[in-house]
Structures are given as C-alpha cells and as structure tokens.
Amino acid sequence: METRTERRHGMYRIELSDVYGAKSFMNPREPYTGGAGVQGQRDHVTGAMLGMAGETTLLCHSRTLLSENVDLLSAAGMRLPKVLPYSGREEYEEILESLPKSSTVFQHAHPRGALKEDVYFHKRSLLVWLNNKANMGELAPAESVPKRSMHTPGHLLSGASPLGFPKVFKVASEKSLGGGEGVRICFSDDDVRRAAQEFASESKVIIEEYVRVEENWCVNFAISDENDILYLGSANQIVNDAGEYQGNWISGEPRSEVVDLGRHVAEFAAELGYRGFCGFDVVVSESGPKVIDLNFRLNGSTPALCLEGARTGGRSTRLFRSWKCADTHGENHSFLLRLAQERIFIPLTGTFAWGGHSKVLGVLCGESRKEVSAHLDLMKSSGWH
Structure with a gap:
C-alpha cells in the first residue's frame, strides 16, 4: 500500500473531491440529538469545509452563506463550492x-433508523464500528492502547476496576x-x-488508565479511492484539565513512532474498506506513544494542516481555534477582513450577529508561536475571545 506525504492543490493541498469524488455530497452536521442549546453550534460548524470542498457538494446551514462569511472567505482567496443550504431540521x-x-x-453517523442508510457513502455499520x-x-496494537476494561453504568460505583x-x-x-x-477524567x-x-x-462505559501526557498530537491521514494513504501532518492538541478539546497548534512534527502508529491504524481501516x-489522538508518555481516540472523519485540525503554504504567505506556524464576539451588528467584521486579506487570519466559517453574538472558526498564521500569540492578543483587544 502506497503512503504519500505531499499533494499540491490551490488554497488547500487536498480537497474533499480528491478523496470522495466530484459527484459526492458532504454532510458535516452532527445529528439532531441532544438539547436545543447545542444545535446552533452544530449548524455553525457546517460551514468549516466551504473552502476545502473542491467539487464535492456541501450541505451547510444557510447562516454560513450570508454575505459577512462569504466576503471573509473571499478576502482570504477562497471560492464557494456547490452547496445545499438548509435552515432547520425538516429541510435538512x-x-x-x-x-x-x-x-x-457523513461526518457523524446518525441514529439507527433516523435516515435511509443507502444514502451513506460508507456503510453506516462500518462508520459506527470504527x-x-x-x-x-x-484497531491499534495492544501495547499502544492504555489499560482499559468495559462496564455497565451500574457497575461504575462498585470499584470493579483495579x-x-x-x-x-x-x-x-x-x-x-x-x-x-x-469522556470524563x-x-x-x-x-x-x-x-x-x-x-x-x-x-457501556470504558474505564481507562490515565496517561500522563508529555505530548498530545492529532495525526491526520487521507485514504483515497486508490487505496493509498496520504499523511496530512500532525497538530499539537490544546486540551483543558477536563480533557476538553480547545484547538490546535500546527508547529513542527512529532517523532516518527507517533506517525507510524497512526499509519498502522489507517492501513487497518483501509483494509476494512474505509475511504x-x-x-487519531496519539499522546507521548514515559512508556511511549499511546492512542487515546480514533476519529474517522475530518478533524478540527485537518483544514489547518492542509492549507497550502503559499496561501499563508509562507507562515508555517498556525493556531486553529474558534473565537466569539459580543457583536450583534457585525461591527468587528472589517477587522477580520483586513487580517484575512493579509493572510494573518484564514477563516473557515463564521456566523455573524446570530443569537446576540458572532462566531468564527479559523487559523491564525505567523512565523513563530510568539508572532501568532501577538496576533492572538490583537484579536482579543478587538473583542474576539
């Protein structure tokens, strides 16, 4: 099986249609489960692949297609793909x-019976299992997985785990x-x-060994129709004390064992038929690299890793995260436009003046972490936190 490390392509060096084909559709939305409070965020992130779709048609919320977001993407040099906009659950x-x-x-498999399964690009059963x-x-070598045991919720208080x-x-x-x-620590x-x-x-709930982390990486791959594997790069994960993901630094590469471990999992998944x-979340501990989570979809860091270097002015250090602004009338939009034109800020998506605030998802670029941190301070001073 061939493993490649580079492919050049416009704003991004790989696009969705390179992997899924020009006649495919991408549904990035999580299912309509959970409370009403999470649905706005799930709609917001459906626009995150607008610049990376290529010839693939993207299903996204209509709020991500308003002029403020389109102008921001255009300022960074992106063109809109074919889209299927929706405004609510019924239309979706x-x-x-x-x-x-x-x-x-489907970025996220939907509950059994919620939709007809023959529309899935992957078999739903494979997506769920992976x-x-x-x-x-x-999927991963036994020595590379933390010690773990499976329990029913009723047994979690029994002290069954050693x-x-x-x-x-x-x-x-x-x-x-x-x-x-x-996940709860x-x-x-x-x-x-x-x-x-x-x-x-x-x-079922897994009780797993807590790994004392020295490095925390998200190792990204693309498995094409030709059954070859493209290593896209790795991103340092920003995680709070509760284990909640908050973004990524793209700066440098992990040791080869980390990438090799991720490649092992990708090759196994390819043999099972995944495209x-x-x-893959791989942490480095004193006992070596350990896999702590596997995500068979685009990850938050994937677009940031796939940005073509020439499109960021050659700035190789990047910070991927989301920002929020208490802005009900779009007053801070011109600030973001300027940063996008200068390729300091590469937008992925934004929803403006929605629910009393504006939100953007994107990448800050610089020559070093120090320079990116200075840009981050500028964002904060302009009301983006």
Whole structure:
C-alpha cells in the first residue's frame, strides 16, 4: 500500500473531491440529538469545509452563506463550492432523503433508523464500528492502547476496576463523539459518582488508565479511492484539565513512532474498506506513544494542516481555534477582513450577529508561536475571545 506525504492543490493541498469524488455530497452536521442549546453550534460548524470542498457538494446551514462569511472567505482567496443550504431540521432531513444512493459522506453517523442508510457513502455499520471507542484495541496494537476494561453504568460505583486515581471514563456507543464529549477524567470518588450519573443512560462505559501526557498530537491521514494513504501532518492538541478539546497548534512534527502508529491504524481501516479522512489522538508518555481516540472523519485540525503554504504567505506556524464576539451588528467584521486579506487570519466559517453574538472558526498564521500569540492578543483587544 502506497503512503504519500505531499499533494499540491490551490488554497488547500487536498480537497474533499480528491478523496470522495466530484459527484459526492458532504454532510458535516452532527445529528439532531441532544438539547436545543447545542444545535446552533452544530449548524455553525457546517460551514468549516466551504473552502476545502473542491467539487464535492456541501450541505451547510444557510447562516454560513450570508454575505459577512462569504466576503471573509473571499478576502482570504477562497471560492464557494456547490452547496445545499438548509435552515432547520425538516429541510435538512428532506435534503438528505433526496440524495442518490451511496453519495453522501457523513461526518457523524446518525441514529439507527433516523435516515435511509443507502444514502451513506460508507456503510453506516462500518462508520459506527470504527468510531466506537470500545473497538480501539482492535484497531491499534495492544501495547499502544492504555489499560482499559468495559462496564455497565451500574457497575461504575462498585470499584470493579483495579485502576487507581486518576482514571478516565469513556462512553462506548454508536454515538459520534468528539472534542472530549463522552469522556470524563475522574480524580476522586465524587468525580466517579458524577460521571456514573451523567452516563447512566449509556449501555457501556470504558474505564481507562490515565496517561500522563508529555505530548498530545492529532495525526491526520487521507485514504483515497486508490487505496493509498496520504499523511496530512500532525497538530499539537490544546486540551483543558477536563480533557476538553480547545484547538490546535500546527508547529513542527512529532517523532516518527507517533506517525507510524497512526499509519498502522489507517492501513487497518483501509483494509476494512474505509475511504476518507481520519485523525487519531496519539499522546507521548514515559512508556511511549499511546492512542487515546480514533476519529474517522475530518478533524478540527485537518483544514489547518492542509492549507497550502503559499496561501499563508509562507507562515508555517498556525493556531486553529474558534473565537466569539459580543457583536450583534457585525461591527468587528472589517477587522477580520483586513487580517484575512493579509493572510494573518484564514477563516473557515463564521456566523455573524446570530443569537446576540458572532462566531468564527479559523487559523491564525505567523512565523513563530510568539508572532501568532501577538496576533492572538490583537484579536482579543478587538473583542474576539
């Protein structure tokens, strides 16, 4: 199986259509599950692939196609792809039901029975199996997976696991989870009780060894139709004390063992029939690299890693994250436009003056972390936090 490391392509050195084909559709949205409070964020991020879609048609919320966001993308040199806009759940589901068989790439598998399964680009069963945290030990070498055991929620308080504190609880289910969702780090019996209560409705929960992290990487690959594997690069993960993902630094490369471990998983997935993007969370500890999560989809860091260097003025140090501004009338839009024109800020998507604030997802670029941090301070001083 061929493994390649470089491909040059416009704003991005690889686009969705390079992997999925020009006749494909991309559905980046998480399913309409959970409370009303999370739906706005799920709609917001559907625009994050607008610059990277190529010839693939993108399903995205209509708010990501308003002039403020389109102007911002244009200022950075991006062109809009073919899109299928939706404004709410009913329209979203109608669009998905109308698409051809085997045409639609789902970033997140939807609940069983929610939609007809023949529209999936991948078999839904394969997508679910690969992303279920319970199966990580079958995809990665045993010595590269933290010690773990499977439990029902009712047994979490029984002390069945021999692991001491801290330890990690992870939901094992068909749900598409990411960014720390479905994961809780427990430092005490009180933490265990809270996690057990939170996960009471789940069928299975993993109790996993807590790994003391020296480095935390998201290692990205693309598996093409030709069954070859393209290494896209790796990003340092920014994670808070609760294990919640908050962004990435793109600066430097991990040691070869980290990339080799990710490649091992990608090759196994390719043998199972997976085609597409994938990103694996690999941490370096005193006992070597360990896989702590596998995501068979584009990851938050994927577009930032795939930016063509010439399009960022050759700035190789990048910070990927989201920003929010208490701006109900778009007053700070011109500031972002200027940074985008100068290629200091590469926007991925934005929703402006929605729900009393504006939000953008993007990449700050510089020659060094010090320079990027200075740009970050400038963003803060202009109201973007």
